[in-house]
Amino acid sequence: MRLHRNLVFAVIDGLHQIFNEGAYADKVVQKLLKRDKRWGSRDRGFVAETVYEIVRWKRLYAEIAEVKEPFHRENLWRLFAVWATLRGITLPDWKQIVPTPTRRIKGRFDELSKIRKFKESIPDWIDQLGEQELGKLWDNEISSLNEQAPVVLRANTLKTTRDKLRSLLEDENIDTEFIKGYPDALQLIERTNVFSTEVFKKGLFEVQDASSQLVANFLDVQPGQRIVDTCAGAGGKSLHLAALMENKGQVIAMDIYENKLKELKRRARRDGAHNIETRLIESTKDIKKLYGKADRILIDAPCSGLGVLRRNPDAKWKLQPEFLDKIKNTQAEILENYSKMVKPGGKLVYATCSILPSENQNQVKNFLSKETGEEFIFIKDKKVLSHQSGYDGFYMALLEKKS
Structure with a gap:
């Protein structure tokens, strides 16, 4: 070379x-x-x-x-x-x-x-923390998180099917393969710039890691429902929810960052997702307005991001132990306050792109032991480790509010 x-x-x-x-x-x-x-x-x-x-x-x-x-x-x-x-x-x-x-x-x-x-x-403290929380699994997990992430697409089912998308990409000389167990996903066989393709410009797909694609499905949404994506960011999961709901009903995408919601609006236009409404969270009032009004709530909580080191390797060097303590308090507060939006009989998914039990199952356990959490029943959870799945590390828990 x-x-x-x-x-x-x-x-x-x-x-x-x-x-x-x-x-x-x-x-x-x-x-x-x-x-x-x-x-x-x-x-x-x-x-x-x-x-x-x-x-x-x-x-x-x-x-x-x-x-x-x-x-x-x-x-x-x-x-x-x-x-x-x-x-x-x-x-x-x-x-x-x-x-x-x-x-x-x-x-x-x-x-x-x-x-x-x-x-x-990796920094000493992350190495110690990983071993402390994951034990013997840490060796394989950190090794997997140092590999380059594959490029995975999610077919936008509002406009196309996964099979049709695959053949349209082939016409543009891009080869992809199906991934077993991920109904809307296609993985690139060779890395290439997919954003310059005609199919992308027409809104037929989004780039979204396979693990992240599991979250919207986990929420068990139905067309016609009112869904709140509470930490929507630029809206990868909101767009997926809109597609699963076939554009029927309402997805309220909320975030504290206006620029991210603007980006979501742009993406929604391209994707033809008409049932997404963006709302900026400026104070607790914005949350309280929705208490008891949502069929489904997605809390894709802010976290350490240790599950996505493959695509953000610089996070290893930017992350600090004190940030981790702070973010765990934030996660607990968000769960406590945002869960009140669920109506009786409704469901909630708490998700993070972290692999640490202290940010995941322990947070859910703590929440369920509190007064607000006592109104919920734990249905199931899913722990996705990178070395086992080949994709990002993720966690998701499904809870149901008692009728």
């Missing part, structure tokens, strides 16, 4: 923004990909994947390269040299690249691969 100077410089610039300026990797990569109009899909693929790889393996590479944060330009080049060496890429004779001790890098890699926190490139 021959390295091209302008692509590698883009990677170094991106790493500087992520590691030293605290920028989010996905936003940085998005910007980098627009940097040069002459780049083809292979060039853009190299930039995106290399940035993500070095972000993912930051701790391991920094240990091998013997550099510490904040990373100076020279240090970033050393991280890049480690990445290239471990991939068997011959480094060019550029002045930015100091002579690279190939054998020492490989030897150091073998040594460090015996220690989990370096091998899996």
Whole structure:
């Protein structure tokens, strides 16, 4: 593989923004990909994947390269040299690249691969927490969360079927496969930019991880009901709910961030989802108005996001122990307050993209032991671990309000 100077410089610039300026990797990569109009899909693929790889393996590479944060330009080049060496890429004779001790890098890699926190490139505290909460499963889980996430699409059944979508994508030279147990999902066989396709512009699919696609189905919705998606964000699950309801009834998509709801409106227009109404949560009044009025409530709660490290590898470095304590309190408050929107006989799903029992089944257990929770019956839950499913780590619990 021959390295091209302008692509590698883009990677170094991106790493500087992520590691030293605290920028989010996905936003940085998005910007980098627009940097040069002459780049083809292979060039853009190299930039995106290399940035993500070095972000993912930051701790391991920094240990091998013997550099510490904040990373100076020279240090970033050393991280890049480690990445290239471990991939068997011959480094060019550029002045930015100091002579690279190939054998020492490989030897150091073998040594460090015996220690989990370096091998899996994670902060000490996350490693300890994972082991404490998941026990023996942690080894396989963190290893799986370091793999690149597959690209999964959800057929928008308001406009097409999964089979029809597959053949339309084939016409645009994109090959996909069905995933057993996921009725609306198609997985890309090769990574490609699906957003530039005609079928995407017509709103025939959304990009949504297979685990995330389980949540709307778990809520057991029927056409004509009133559903509230309480932490809707940009609305991936709201759109899925609208499709499952065949556009009949009402999906109220709520969030505290107006920009996310604007994005949801745009997506809903493209998808032809007419039964979604967005509502900004500005105070507790907005929640109280709906007390006892919803057939179904989805609480896709804010969480640590440890189940989606495959697609957000920089979250490992941004997450702090104190944030985790804070978010658990938020989860408990949301469950307590938002659950009051369910009418008698209605149902509620509490979901997170976390793999930690303390954010998942323990939260549900605590809720059910409180006064508000006593009105609910636990129906079932589903724990999705990445190493078992091949997709994101997720949790969902279904509760029913007593009639």
